[in-house]
Amino acid sequence: MRMSRLFGRTLREAPADAETTSHQLLLRAGFIDQLMAGAYSYMPLGHRTKLKVEQIVREEMGAAGAQEVLLPAIHPVELWEQSGRVESMGSVLFTLRDKRDRRLVLGPTHEEVITRLFTDHTSSYRDVPVTLYQIQTKFRDEARPRGGLVRVREFTMKDAYSFDLDESGLDASYQAMFEAYGRIFTRCGVPTVPVEADSGAIGGKGSQEFIYINETGEDVVALCDGCGYAANTEKAAFVRPPALAADALPMEEIHTPGAQTIDELATFLDVEERQTAKAVFYMAEGGGEADEPIFAVVRGDLQINEVKLSNTLGGRSLRAMTDGEVDDFGLTAGAASPVGLGDRMKVIADVSVEGSPNLVAGANRPDYHLVNTNLGRDWTATEVADIALAEDGHRCGSCEAGTIRLHRGIEMGHVFRLGQIYSEAFETDVLGPDGTGVVPTMGCYGIGVDRIVAAAVEAGHDDDGITWPASIAPYDVAIVALRLDRDEDVAADAEALYGELRAAGLEVLFDDRIESPGVKFNDADLIGLPLRLTVSQRNHAQDAVELRRRDNGATELVPRGEIVERVQALRAEALAALAEAADRVNDGR
RNA sequence: CGGGGAGUGGCGUAGCUUGGUAGCGCACCUGACUGGGGGUCAGGAGGUCGCCGGUUCAAAUCCGGCCUCCCCGACCA
The missing domain is CATH 3.90.960.10 (YbaK/aminoacyl-tRNA synthetase-associated domain)
Incomplete structure (x- = not known):
């Protein structure tokens, strides 16, 4: 892509409305634009990054055996009445009426639709296990959108649903998704911690959230410094500080x-x-x-912990x-x-x-x-129960030895053992080997795609701008050509290099604008592609191109004839490092 | 929904207290110079001052109502 033709412009100052780093940088670098509270447009750079995140999700879902489907965003309200979630989702449901006055819901999630779909197309135990997923726009009328892309009202979610005959089947499906999640976030350059979580209004028997620890997050998680116990504070078990020992005195x-x-x-x-x-x-x-x-x-x-209560x-x-x-x-x-x-x-x-x-x-x-x-x-x-909130410094409830530390974090993904809540609500059953009906056991698994984009920026930036991981950068490499309007040789060489890199299968952002070097370098840093090539008189005279890594600032002068190979090598190396980290992330989890 | 803050060209802002020609920086257009880290000079284009109403000879400015956005909380698979 030629930067002279690229839609979107960088900003020197961040809009005053943007508070968090990721929000500011994504706006300044021209990745996103806000339409209203909780609704953002993705501009070309942002859209490319989002598509790359989705591609990684697709690869890992496929590798875990899940099949992609696409479900409607508009649903008849009856579907939601059948599951009882018109009540429980309540005010976050976007509702509308069609011209025949039918009441419709804009899908905030898709358990209902997928269960209906499964029910209509499955009749035998031979059809399970199956895990279906989709990447879809979801709508939730959130009371308070916040944090740029972190909490919005229209967003892209990957949701997956597994159907199994029994608990052990669910365990296997759940484990496959759990591991895929660790790989996905790692490949996207977002470190996450899986934590025990409350299952919330969706119901079910146990769930885990993947949390990116970050001060701007809205979740609070408890991490034990001793045994590694990790739980959302909504759920976290802890040992109460001891009472003062004494005999009972008269009231x-x-x-x-x-x-x-x-x-x-x-x-x-x-x-x-x-x-x-x-x-x-x-x-x-x-x-x-x-x-x-x-x-x-x-x-x-x-x-009081109201969730526990x-x-x-x-x-x-x-x-x-x-x-x-x-x-x-x-x-x-x-x-x-x-x-x-x-x-x-x-x-x-x-x-x-x-x-x-x-x-x-x-x-x-x-x-x-x-x-x-x-x-x-x-x-x-009436009942004595665990209804108190874990606080920083409390003793861990799991090992009873370590100390709980509280951290804020962003929920990147959530995996649930749903059980039979929805399969029962929709009277789903399949015939077992013995000819009797079995109600399938479900799991559901969500990932916030937009949140990955935001979290990757939170996790990868410096004072100059974004430092994208190679896996989700909108382009692989930037070409900055200096004085190309004054020097025909440099212009021709930059042009040739642009062609060679693309011919080698690389995605290139070519800064062919008539701008001062400072502007070009600063924009390149802000946009944050992993590699930058500088074509200039100086380098051209040595028949070389300067190659700079965005992440650590390392520069090298690469002979002109070796540049394509070198760029490919560095890119492959960066992707391999992410893949290797993904291979290791589930060890010990 | 409760509390707090803010709406002035694309972005950042001054002006509002004390009513009287809407100003600055960035970005944008033209030209020249310069050019390896947001360069300089000259000349331009662009604004219903969030909306509605009121007060006044006159409202960005004062008064009333409303809308929107941001932050904290409540809420939230």
Whole structure:
């Protein structure tokens, strides 16, 4: 491609709206353009990179035995009613009506469609296992798009779905996808950590996320520095800091004027936070039925983990209780107590409360608290469960020896053991060898293609611009020709080189613009192709071309006759290094 | 949805407090010089100042309403 003809222009300054590095650089280098919140156009350079990411995904999916399909983006709403996800996806569903007033959904994901497709085209156990995947535009009416390409409302996702006869089949299909994921991200130059994850509204029995650790990410993951345990904080198991050992003392009501928060209470009474009990009230939203009040209790030094709490309640979604509801249920904010609550509502206590004697709790009247409350003696919980949030510095819940460190990260991919949720909802079955019907067990596996593009920039850039990995750079090599309007020899040589490289199968971005050297070099650095060739009078006089690596700045003067070979060698070397890393990434995982 | 910030040529911004000709840098066009790290000079083109309404002789500026975008949170296979 001749840069003089390339659509899109580089910017010296990043648009003020762009906050993250990847967003700024992709805008400045002319890869993407924002149309509205959460919707971006890909310009030629960006589109080329995205296509390369997709190609890598295709290669690895194929190698893992998955078959590519393409499913509709518009779905009849009935399909979503059948699975029950009109409710559970709720406000993120984009909906519309056609001219006959049929209600349609813009697909945010495709479990429903793929399950229907499978059901209609499969009837025998001989047809499974099968894994189907597609690369599609998905639509989600996100409450808050953010971070450039990281969270958008229209995006490209690779989603794969496996169908197996039984659990062991699912295990194999899941493992194949898991390994393919590690290879895909590695080949794209994005380091990821697989972490245990909550399965969320999609349901299922276990899932893992592939997280790219990065400060701009919206997920928080817990990594153990001892055993390598890695989990999303939504899920992370940890050991509670020990309680202060003591015999149970008599409960007593005391005056605590102005002490509303745990911090104020602990300060006022001169006790540690772990000697208090924290109460938080929620409403559990029930399908069709009235919302149910939930009284959650954790020890004062911990936070409620709403995802864990929701799972304890069978996955029902939670919302904070309104002030009116707090009054209606006779609770006292700032001094609420599980003591005396009786069976007026469900009380869910964290396991931290169970082993902690003599906690300070509310007295259920303003400015009074109860000291020395003890679970079991003074009050009872409907259920004692793990409903607290792991924090940095906590002991690891897996090895019970290491320390948990919290990191922010971007979710690049997510693999789920779905089970039979969708196959049951769509009455899918295949005949087994013995002639009886078997409901297939499913897995689903997603990758955010746009996120790979963004994360690759986060992972590969310097002060001058992007440093693309060879695997997904929009072109393999840049030719910067200096003074080509003044020097016919240089111009002719650059032109010839452009032809030779392309004839050798290389993808070339030829900067043939009439610009000063500084502009050209800076643009080349910003766009970030792995290799740069400088054709100039100086080099031409030596019958050579300067070759510079974008990643480490190493330069070499290559004899003109060897340049194509040298470029090919460096490119092959870079790709081989990525492939080799991909071969190793699943060792020990 | 709650909190915060911002809308002025393609990008970055000044002007707004105290109403009176819309300014600067980059980018863009023409010419000259220069040219191995965003060069210099000269001359140009391009803006309903987010939208609607109000106040006023006069509104980018003051007042009211709305819209949009960004950040934090809530939410999120």
